[in-house]
Amino acid sequence: MVKIAPSILSANFAKLGDEIIDVDKGGADYIHVDVMDGNFVPNITIGPLIVEAIKPITSLPLDVHLMIDNPDLYIPVFANAGASIITVHQEATVHLHRTIQLIKSNGVKAGVALNPGTPVEMIKDVLGEIDLVLIMTVNPGFGGQSFIPFTIDKIKQIAEWRDQYGFNFEIEVDGGVNTTTAKSCAQAGADVLVAGSAVYNQNDREQAILQIRQAVEK
Ligand SMILES: O=C(CO)[C@H](O)[C@H](O)COP(=O)(O)O
């Protein structure tokens, strides 16, 4: 069954603890935490202090999506703060293999994200080293954007390589995932669907998560 990772980017930050408990009780599989630095992407969001603060609130894995330049500087900090998975962007690091090893040496699962405009070939050589591939289905920086259809082919290609070479990373998709787009992502091979506005913009988060699952199964 597909996993759902609500992105707290679309939560009400004035009551973040309650917002996390809401999706935890509502059937979420991961809590997706979008970290933006105002350089790699044109937005600034949250840092390690928030990760540390929310860690005791939920037993769900904290899926930390770093949209920051020089991620190596902050990987140990986010690991200590309680991240379960740390995903870095291929575009944000020159020495991707070294960055992946740094994440793993901090006892955290390692993910690599790709912007819509970055070919999947850019990460082919490290696929055997990682726990998660994150295919961005919008340009990173903001919640509530529209899904970019051509990214489906990228999910398919990554899934094909996983089968062909016997890798066991998860494939996560992030951006514009809702009841209309979820099924084609899952059919293409996605295991984890990040959903920010599709979950948090609804009053009943349990129902929102269920509706995405049902859209996949239909
Ligand atoms: O990484 C992200 C943006 O850069 C977010 O995780 C993503 O946008 C989720 O929001 P939505 O589901 O509303 O598109």
Ligand SMILES: [Fe+2]
């Ligand atoms: Fe994200």
